[in-house]
Amino acid sequence: MAHGERDRAGGRYSSEEDLQPAPSEHTRLLPNRVDSVQYLSPDDPAVSPYNLWTVRVVRWITVALAMLTFVWWVLMIVSVFVTPPGLHVRGSPFFAFSYASVALLMLVTTLIFFAVPSKSQRILSIVVAGVLLLDSIIIVAVQRTRHEEVWVGIVSVVWASLMAIWSLAADRTVQWGKAEEEERLTGRPESRRTLLEWIEVMLSSIALTIVAVIVILMTLTLTLRALDAGLKPPGERYWVDENQYQIHVYCSGDRVNAAGERVTTVLFEGGEDAVEHGLWQLAENAVRNGSIHRFCFADRPGMAWSDTAPSPLSASIASDVLSEALTRAGEEGPWVLASAGVGSLYSRVFSSRHDKAVRGILMIDPLHEDFLGRIGTAGRGFVLWMRGVISPCGIDRILGAILRGRGSADRVWGRASYQSGQTIFAKLQESMVATSLTKRDVAASRAIQNRDTPLVIISSGVQIRKDREWESKQRDLSHLTKQLRSWDIVDQAPHRVWDTLEGRQLIEEKLARLVQPWP
Known part of the structure; x- marks a missing residue:
């Protein structure tokens, strides 16, 4: 029908607009150009x-x-x-x-x-x-x-x-x-x-x-x-904290001596490293040498074969899950607690809550609670968080496996474990509550510590010479109980005292004295 022609049937005029199809997906958004018969430029904003x-x-x-x-x-x-x-x-x-x-x-x-x-x-x-x-x-x-x-x-x-x-x-x-x-x-x-x-x-x-x-x-x-995951742990994992995660526990040695009496078990607590990284070998040698009869250790949450725990994780929570894991493993003590570095704080909390079962405490270059501020600085926490964020890329772990031949043991509990997100997260958790929850837990444990528990401290001479405050704080820890048996300084030993022959021999000797009645 021509434009302007009267519709004979309806008696009205029709236009081309009346004959346009209903709007569809291809309908132009610019109605002023719909009727254009010329193509648009590719640069026209309407071409979108x-x-x-x-x-x-x-x-x-x-x-x-x-x-x-x-x-x-x-x-x-x-x-x-x-x-x-x-x-x-x-x-x-x-x-x-x-x-x-x-x-x-x-x-x-x-x-x-x-x-x-x-x-x-x-x-x-x-x-x-x-x-x-x-x-x-x-x-x-x-x-x-x-x-x-x-x-x-x-x-x-x-x-x-x-x-x-x-x-x-x-x-x-x-x-x-x-x-x-x-x-x-x-x-x-x-x-x-x-x-x-x-x-x-x-x-x-x-x-x-x-x-x-x-x-x-x-x-x-x-x-x-x-x-x-194919590297099996030497012990067993036990569910803790309402079956939220598992803690790895390993024990070795005889439960009873030749006379049929229950022996004292040495319970090791790792420091900055897992127990498997050094202290485990020391403990095995001590059993073989007859210095001690039995030992146990449990990896803290996030370390070695243990799962990570929910945040926040304080020393008291870690001590509680350790107690639960040992109970599930059927281990009841009595205990001699052997700990190193920051692990001594966890052992002190454990000792204050199990004073009747603890027959002695040996601390190897222990960290004093006044130094928790060094662990809990905002800068250190931020660095740990950043390391954790990039840890899934695992560049250092991949290069270590390809170029340096590092195996599963090194990545699980060795030096390369510090490159894993799990260990980094455990250190971040430790840092976040160091000056708050953990410091409060340690202060409370000191107040209720059994003062009659035998105590031995072995300090690093290298650390004492490097840090003036370290010696005074070691001296302060020697007053943790009234039964200080000895405070020894291994002159040439680093913070990891057991890395030296003199340090290993001294630790083994002191453990042997603690598990036996003192004269």
């Missing part, structure tokens, strides 16, 4: 994939997913410092945090460069998604990693892989929408890019390449964790 409701919906969903991921990411940060109910991870909480960070980075990158799809982004998203799916399989398939990551870590890695797949789908959708609108409005899909678009493609590719490298490093670290 946002013209399609499908593209707009995908962007809205991406924003919603990013907000949801951000909430989870914040929860992962909070759980490092104060563990919310149900979010406790028995291994390193930094792995779950890293997967949440990867998911958030993928979504943020997708949103920032949403209107500029590229093949490189899609390829990198495929790589990231594939590697994350491999991580999911490793975590679920290996019993130890599944036990450590629990549902928090599993959900984090699965969510990260789904977000990588979504980023791929979003980029592909925008690519389709861009081609559709360009062909409809300009006559052909545009293959050229502006300088700004090339810059955006380059930046997005760099960002996703960094994410891909991080994810690959995390996979290699996770593979090392899976290999280390």
Whole structure:
């Protein structure tokens, strides 16, 4: 019907506007140009994939997913410092945090460069998604990693892989929408890019390449964790704290002597290192030499084969879970407590709560509670947190395994254990409450300590010469009880006194005296 012609049937005029089809996904957003018969310039702002409701919906969903991921990411940060109910991870909480960070980075990158799809982004998203799916399989398939990551870590890695797949789908959708609108409005899909678009493609590719490298490093670290799971602990793990996590306990030697009497067991507490790193060998030699008959040790939460505990973790909580683990292991003492460095603080709390079962205390270059401020500085805590954040990449652990031949034992309880997120988290927990909860626990333990308990202190001569206050604080600790048997200084010994022959011999000699009645 011609324009302006009267509709004979209805008796009214019709126009071309009346004959236009109903709005659809391809309807232009600029109505003043709908009737134009000429194609638009590719640089016209009207040529945009946002013209399609499908593209707009995908962007809205991406924003919603990013907000949801951000909430989870914040929860992962909070759980490092104060563990919310149900979010406790028995291994390193930094792995779950890293997967949440990867998911958030993928979504943020997708949103920032949403209107500029590229093949490189899609390829990198495929790589990231594939590697994350491999991580999911490793975590679920290996019993130890599944036990450590629990549902928090599993959900984090699965969510990260789904977000990588979504980023791929979003980029592909925008690519389709861009081609559709360009062909409809300009006559052909545009293959050229502006300088700004090339810059955006380059930046997005760099960002996703960094994410891909991080994810690959995390996979290699996770593979090392899976290999280390094959290293069986010498003792057993026991559930503690309402079956939230497990503590490793190892005992060796005879429970009774030749006369059928119950022997005194030496309970070792590690210092800055796990007991397995030095003191274990000393204890085994002491049993072989007949200096002592039996010994036990339990790894503190997060050390060696023990799971990490929820935050915060104070000395009293650590002492309680030690008591529970020993009880579940059927170990009741009597005890001679042998501890080193910062571990002496934990032993003192344990002694004050089990005074009838403790027959002696031996402290090896012990840390005084007045020095807890050195452990609990804000700077040290921040450094530990940063080390924990990057620990899932495991660059030092990977290079150590490849170039230095470091094995599972070194990574679980040796020097390389300081590179693991689990040990770093344990040190961070120790630092966070050092000057508050732990210092209060130690002060309380000193007030209720049995004053008749025999006490031996062995100090490092090197440490005393290096730190003027160290000697005065060692002297103060010699007054912990009224029964000081001896205070010895090993002149050439470092803080780890047992690293010297003289130090090992002296420790073994003093232990032999403590487990036997003193004249």
